Amino acid sequence: MRTNEPEPIEVYLDELLLSLRVPPRQARRILAEAEAHLRDTAEALSSAGMGPLDAEREAVRRHGSVDEVASSCHAVHGHLPLQVAASAGQALLCLAALALVAIGVSGGVAALMNAAGGAHFVGALPATYSRSVCSSYLHLHPSATSCQQAAMLETAQDAVALRVLTGAVGIVILGAALAWRRQLRGRGVRIAGIDEAAAGVAAVGFGGAAVLLLGQAVDLAVQHGSGGVGWYLSGGVIALAAFVPSAVLAYRGLRPIVARGLRPSLAAPA
Amino acid sequence: MRPVQHLSGSLDLLLLSVIQRRPAHGYAVISALRDQSAGAFDLPEGTVYPALHKLEKQGFVASAWDTSAGRRRRVYSLTAHGQKALAAERDAWFRFNAGVHSVLGFSA
Numbered sequence: 001m002r003t004n005e006p007e008p009i010e011v012y013l014d015e016l017l018l019s020l021r022v023p024p025r026q027a028r029r030i031l032a033e034a035e036a037h038l039r040d041t042a043e044a045l046s047s048a049g050m051g052p053l054d055a056e057r058e059a060v061r062r063h064g065s066v067d068e069v070a071s072s073c074h075a076v077h078g079h080l081p082l083q084v085a086a087s088a089g090q091a092l093l094c095l096a097a098l099a100l101v102a103i104g105v106s107g108g109v110a111a112l113m114n115a116a117g118g119a120h121f122v123g124a125l126p127a128t129y130s131r132s133v134c135s136s137y138l139h140l141h142p143s144a145t146s147c148q149q150a151a152m153l154e155t156a157q158d159a160v161a162l163r164v165l166t167g168a169v170g171i172v173i174l175g176a177a178l179a180w181r182r183q184l185r186g187r188g189v190r191i192a193g194i195d196e197a198a199a200g201v202a203a204v205g206f207g208g209a210a211v212l213l214l215g216q217a218v219d220l221a222v223q224h225g226s227g228g229v230g231w232y233l234s235g236g237v238i239a240l241a242a243f244v245p246s247a248v249l250a251y252r253g254l255r256p257i258v259a260r261g262l263r264p265s266l267a268a269p270a
Numbered sequence: 271m272r273p274v275q276h277l278s279g280s281l282d283l284l285l286l287s288v289i290q291r292r293p294a295h296g297y298a299v300i301s302a303l304r305d306q307s308a309g310a311f312d313l314p315e316g317t318v319y320p321a322l323h324k325l326e327k328q329g330f331v332a333s334a335w336d337t338s339a340g341r342r343r344r345v346y347s348l349t350a351h352g353q354k355a356l357a358a359e360r361d362a363w364f365r366f367n368a369g370v371h372s373v374l375g376f377s378a
Contacts, residue, residue, distance in 0.1 A: 032342055033343070036297065036341050036342060036343045037297045037316070039341065041297065041315070063314065063316040064315060065314075069317060072320035072321075073323075076321075076327070077320075077323070
């Protein structure tokens with residue numbers, strides 16, 4: 001007659017499942033092998049004359065503590081929280097790099113605007129400058145007839161040069177981020193939801209930047225005419241262009257996750 | 271003669287040696303280890319499986335599910351890479367053992 005005492009092997013497996021912090025395929029394998037081993041051991045002990053419950057307890061004792069077994073598994077298969085942190089870190093680095101690359105591309109757009117609309121369209125921001133700043137601008141642009149004109153030329157140049165330089169740094173960082181991503185994927189680290197969340201953050205970031213920059217461009221145009229509008233317009237256009245694919249990726253990626261409920265999960269290793 | 275790849279610890283050498291005799295699942299490997307060592311190697315049985323998984327990651331063993339005996343078990347077998355590594359590590363172990371013997375012999 002069965003007692004109501006919980007079966008030692010079932011209790012052990014439950015505790016092992018809760019202790020494991022490894023990818024799901026590895027967790028399933030570890031549990032399957034542990035259960036087969038425990039039941040084989042208990043069967044052998046029962047055949048040798050031990051009672052079924054005592055045989056299970058002895059099988060569990062011989063198997064080792066849950067902490068011991070779980071630690072050994074983590075040493076071989078990796079620790080999930082660390083993997084999540086690494087995946088999130090790599091996604092954030094990709095995001096930051098893409099933002100820098102977007103700034104670089106906006107510098108290219110500013111160069112086109114300089115060529116098409118003149119330095120006035122990009123560089124003529126409504127600002128006042130101190131005497132020392134004025135003399136440095138005039139020193140850089142000796143052909144300028146006034147401080148305002150020298151500042152306009154300098155600003156129009158900076159809109160291109162500094163942004164393109166930023167974009168170049170972004171490309172280098174993006175290369176490093178993608179290499180890190182490849183390394184993580186090669187080790188079977190793929191956390192479902194991270195890429196989709198990153199697309200969501202990108203959509204919010206680029207969307208917010210687009211609203212801000214385009215709003216500033218419109219405000220400037222209304223208040224001061226076309227002078228300096230290109231400074232904000234070049235950034236706003238690129239931010240908007242980056243927002244659209246980010247929003248599409250985020251929507252496609254996050255909709256099924258939200259639909260099935262917010263439950264942390266792992267993608268199966270490749 | 272340098273080993274093909276260093277095997278971390280004696281446990282790896284023992285596991286490969288047992289599996290070399292014939293492919294086996296974890297329970298059979300652990301039982302063989304205990305029986306052949308006359309009880310000298312009696313470690314927490316659950317920790318042997320991560321060691322087998324590590325050997326598989328390193329390419330020394332391969333494994334596959336087997337359900338022939340009524341229960342789903344993972345059976346491990348030695349790869350060609352594992353054979354080479356085992357042979358090299360066995361040689362290194364015997365040389366080490368002979369060296370220790372020799373030193374202890376002089377000390378006695």
